Amino acid sequence: MxxxxxxxxxxxxxxxxxxxxxxxxxxxxxxxxxxxxxxxxxxxxxxxxxxxxxxxxxxxxxxxxGRKTEAFNVVGAGGVHTRVPMQAFSWLETRFPFIFMxxxxxxxxxxxxxxxxxxxxxxxxxxxxxxxxxxxxxxxxxxxxxxxxxxxxxxxxxxxxxxxxxxxxxxxxxxEGETYDDACVLADVRVEWPLGQGELVLMPSMHGVVGAFPMPGEYRYRLFCVMPRDMLPEGDETTPLTLEEMQRILERMSNVPVRVSEPRWMTRYRLHRRGxxxxxxxxxxxxxxxxxxxxxxxxxxxxxxxxxxxxxxxxxxxxxxxxxxxxxxxxxxxxxxxxxxxxxxxxxxxxxxxxxGGTPSRLLRTYVVPRVAKRLLGGSYTQRLMARFVSQLAIHYRRSPLSTERIWGEEVGGVRLEEGPAPGERVPELPVKGEGVERLHEVLRGPQHTLLLFTGLKPEAKARSGLVALARRLEEAYGPLLRARVVVAGEGEPGPFVLADGEGALHRRFGAGAECFYLVRPDGYVGHRERPIEPKRLEAELARRMGPPGAGGEKRVAS
The missing domain is CATH 3.50.50.60 (FAD/NAD(P)-binding domain)
Incomplete structure (x- = not known):
């Protein structure tokens, strides 16, 4: 079986x-x-x-x-054009702070x-x-x-x-759900127009809206046109769309001169919302x-x-x-x-x-939005909201029964554990030195749970060595199911089972002023965090999530 x-x-x-x-x-x-x-x-x-x-x-x-997308353009009636750089993504804690096509x-x-x-x-x-x-x-x-x-x-x-x-x-x-009333056409084509390459474009008009997504290749775009169904050219969703029809649709709906050629894919379709x-x-x-x-x-x-x-x-x-x-x-x-x-x-x-929307909505999108787009979309707050939704980095499982914590004791070093990644949140990408790794997500790479044991901002040598011994013992006990690392503040060079957090930046981001641990799920989300580190409680938590120690004959899978 x-x-x-x-x-x-x-x-x-x-x-x-x-x-x-x-x-x-x-x-x-x-x-x-x-x-x-x-x-x-x-x-x-x-x-x-x-x-x-x-x-x-x-x-x-x-x-x-593929190719990165650097900016978003809104082009209104008469060619009124607003360009909004997508610089908001630069603050995201990821290697990939951009939209990629x-x-x-x-x-x-x-x-x-x-x-x-x-x-x-x-x-x-x-x-x-x-x-x-x-x-x-x-x-x-x-x-x-x-x-x-x-x-x-x-x-x-x-x-x-x-x-x-x-x-x-x-x-x-x-x-369950519904089908939108609007009609849509889509084309992957070569586009010649007076707009820059490699950027998103939105062109609202009284006839509907044209969107353009840059694709790999010179002058290549994915164009989509959304319009009321009574404006759709003859034929239903099953009728093939021709390049000539697409050109006529764009001549009616585009706010700038445009010529399309070299189609790779064109289709008519209806949009659905179902779950x-x-x-x-x-x-x-x-x-x-x-x-x-x-x-x-x-x-x-x-x-x-x-x-x-x-x-x-x-x-x-x-x-x-x-x-x-x-x-x-x-x-x-x-x-x-x-x-x-x-x-x-x-x-x-x-x-x-x-x-x-009806005529008032089209008037607003066609004549007003392009003139105020930079003010609406260029602000830091709006761009952060957009980036959080689009990037999917803000998705969390905080209400999941798998997201747990136990926090005791006083805060140390002016940082609070509650300000670190909460259970159910994605672990951010940050620099850290380890054997063969320079980034935290490289430490997480692989199908195992990852245990991060933080020494606190002012570690004692004896406590450090005890945590290293604990990490070694737990990893040996769980085999391919667990990777255990000790994050040592003030340490310049990594070693076996040790991640060097020289300036303490990782400790501060995780709120680890005092000794604590984070258990990270195989999908990169925090499963559990706890302070202080009590080996018996830690082992009970591991057993609750992965069963009792003992690899059971499993071999570690290459990451």
Missing amino acids: LDALVVGAGPTGLTMASELVRHGLRCRVVEQLEAPSVLSRALAVQARTLEVFDDFGIAEQALAR LPQDATEALLAEHLDTLGVKVERGLALEDFRQDADGVEATLKRAGGGVERVKARWLLGCDGARSRVRKGAGIPF APRYRQGRVFLAGDAAHIHSPAGGQGMNTGIQDAYNLAWKLALVNKGRAPESLLDTYELERHPVGQMLLRGTDRLFGLMAQ
Whole structure:
């Protein structure tokens, strides 16, 4: 019996499979398409997704294949033009303080290559027909493109098969929501116009709104036009869109002269806002577009699916290995469903601001917004709000039952533990010196939990050596499930099990004036923090989350 069957080989399914394999599970990935899609589809790769790619060791490859976006432009009637630099992202505690554009076909190719290095290939031309589940697992019927049928047994079935998910339908999970009234056309084309390259563009008009996302390549853009349905050229959503039609639409809707050519993908479509009320049905889980779809405003969809997979895989692994109770899997929906709902609300508001409303709204967007855009969008407060939403770095699980803390004793050194990353929050990226590492996220890299033991800002030599011995003992006891490091303030050079925090910056950011510890989940979120460090309590916390000590014959997986 397989540990998991992943249905769908888009970014969500490929991420899910990669994580499951990295955690030591046996899985298969099936995809009904016989060849990888060459359509660009999702385009924006946000900062949090790039951090996941960094964990996989493929971030540099992604950066080499796409392009950064430096500014946002609003162009109104008569060509009135406001350019807002995206400098707000520079304050984010990440290696990737920018919006990055990488077509989905390139993202899928990169993830498929990564999965291949882990020894798993996507099985194409293989569609899910139906399935049944019982207390022990799922039996799925797969149909090959040539007509052959195969039955597969797996402990878990993971539906990463998009908006028309057969897994969701087979599990009887509704897909609640609505279809927007507006009509849309989309084109990946070469664009010639009097605007700069490599920047986002929004052009509201009385006929609707034109948006442009820069793509890799000279003068390449993803253009989308949103308009009332009665303004759509002849034909419905299934009628192919021609370059000539796209040119005529732009001549009517664009506020600057524009010429398009060299199309790679063009389509008409309708926008939907839908979400599943639950992400789990027994041994069946939903992730990505199978669980939530929305307007492309904010460039969130693909990124959210990747985060769904990143959240679920490590939990499945611990349960499958018998190191955690099955109730751990309930936290997937508890943590990710609110994120999906927030996504639906946020993108709906953004889409409404950009494209919906009657004549007064169009007048406002066309004639007023471009003239005040810099004042509205250029301020530090507004840009920080935008950056927090778009980057997905502010997503948290503070209300999760997995987010716990115990804080006793006095604050030391003018810093407060409560001001550090709270349980359920993402661990920020910061410089730190360790053996072979220069960044905190390099310390976290891999499928294990990470234990950070802080010495406090004024460590004593005896206490330091005791913490190093504790870190060594715990890591040896838990094997591949745990990485333990002692963060030593005032230390210039790292050593075995030691991270050097020479100026104490890491201690201050984590509020670690006195001895304390942070336990970081495999997905990079704080699971538990505590002060002071009491070895027996610490060991009890580790056992509660990962089972009793003893590697159980598991081998450490390369990070």
